[in-house]
Amino acid sequence: MDDLPFPERHLLNPKLYWDISYYGLPTTWILPARGCPFDCIFCAQFDRNTKSVRYRSAKNIVDEMESVVNDSGVRNFAFFDETFNLYDKQVKAICNEILARKLRVKWWCAARADLIIEETARLMKKAGCIEMRVGLESANDEVLAYLRKDITVEKIRRGLKILNKVGLNFSLQCIFGSPMENSTTIRNTMEFIKEVGPLFVSFNVLTPLPGSQLFEEIKNTIDINALNSFDILHTDFPLGTYSGTDLAGIKKRLILPTTLALDT
Numbered sequence: 660m661d662d663l664p665f666p667e668r669h670l671l672n673p674k675l676y677w678d679i680s681y682y683g684l685p686t687t688w689i690l691p692a693r694g695c696p697f698d699c700i701f702c703a704q705f706d707r708n709t710k711s712v713r714y715r716s717a718k719n720i721v722d723e724m725e726s727v728v729n730d731s732g733v734r735n736f737a738f739f740d741e742t743f744n745l746y747d748k749q750v751k752a753i754c755n756e757i758l759a760r761k762l763r764v765k766w767w768c769a770a771r772a773d774l775i776i777e778e779t780a781r782l783m784k785k786a787g788c789i790e791m792r793v794g795l796e797s798a799n800d801e802v803l804a805y806l807r808k809d810i811t812v813e814k815i816r817r818g819l820k821i822l823n824k825v826g827l828n829f830s831l832q833c834i835f836g837s838p839m840e841n842s843t844t845i846r847n848t849m850e851f852i853k854e855v856g857p858l859f860v861s862f863n864v865l866t867p868l869p870g871s872q873l874f875e876e877i878k879n880t881i882d883i884n885a886l887n888s889f890d891i892l893h894t895d896f897p898l899g900t901y902s903g904t905d906l907a908g909i910k911k912r913l914i915l916p917t918t919l920a921l922d923t
Contacts, residue, residue: 660693661719665726673731678769678903679859680790680830687727691720695741696805697771700793701834702743703868706875712745714908725762736766739791743768744791750779752787765789770829772818781826789820790858795831798851799844802837806865807872813853819855833859834891836865836906838899849913854896863891865898865910 678686687740692715695706727733741854741866744750757764767790768783775791783791796811798801822829833848852860866889867874877898892910901909 660713668727671732673727673733674861678735678737678767680737681735681765684735684765685731685733686737687731687733688737689720689723690740691738691743692740692745692749693714693737695745695810697742698872700805700807700863700873700876701868701871702741703870703874705872706870712894714749717749717756720753721760721762723755724757724764725760728762728764734764738766738768741769742771742774742830744770744774744776744779745773747779748775750780754779754782754788757786761800763787767792771810772815775818775821777825780821780827784825784827788827790828790830792830793819793857795851796834797837797844798830798848799839804845805837806834816851816855819857823856828858830858831855831861832863833860834863834865834872835909836901838901839909840899840901845909846912856900862913864903864906864910866891867898 673687674685676686676688679682680686692712694710694712694779695702695714695738696710696711699705709747713858719725724736727736739788764787766787768788770791772793772795775885780791793815794808795815798815803810819829831852833852836843837844865873867877868889868891870884
């Protein structure tokens with residue numbers, strides 16, 4: 660992947676691109692690797708990457724970051740691969756490269772909680788990491804098993820405790836709408852969120868996106884015209900007891916901090 664040229668960012672105004680973690684300040688996205696070895700049923704990249712992972716060198720990644728800083732002055736970055744902390748040696752190499760160059764940058768990354776290592780988390784924070792975005796999906800082991808996350812709630816809890824210990828912010832991503840979802844499983848997830856104290860949470864709906872294993876398993880039952888409505892925020896193709904309207908209503912109530920009333 661080091662043979663690929665950097666994006667021609669001069670063709671666009673970098674000041675127009677921002678991310679919520681930087682409160683509207685200009686942000687640049689960087690892809691440090693492609694692929695993920697896990698089996699998550701909802702991932703739309705599964706068919707494309709077929710569980711293979713390809714890495715860029717730490718030097719090449721930080722070269723790109725440095726060029727962005729020098730060319731545009733933007734110092735906020737988002738590492739936009741599926742699982743940044745997949746390979747601990749690679750994470751440390753990137754952090755050490757940033758520190759060796761005394762590059763004053765901030766960045767966030769996507770991560771798995773069960774791969775969080777305290778020593779590495781401290782190094783990440785020192786190198787400018789301000790947040791790890793963790794896919795919680797659900798605080799119910801039976802839902803996680805259905806989603807093929809290959810993780811348990813307790814492993815997620817242990818990883819997030821490490822981040823709290825080292826003072827590194829994290830956010831959580833949740834997915835509602837699995838076939839076994841009910842008011843109890845949703846309440847379990849919300850109580851877990853309150854327990855661990857994330858920076859913020861994104862609430863999504865399980866959707867059979869093309870490219871995912873879920874789509875392959877049920878594509879013969881999907882109206883091809885419905886694909887235009889598929890995103891992770893709502894669904895017109897519910898998989899469990901909740902309808903798309905039900906899930907939209909649940910999400911709306913969850914976003915409001917005043918209630919955990921989930922009965923529909």
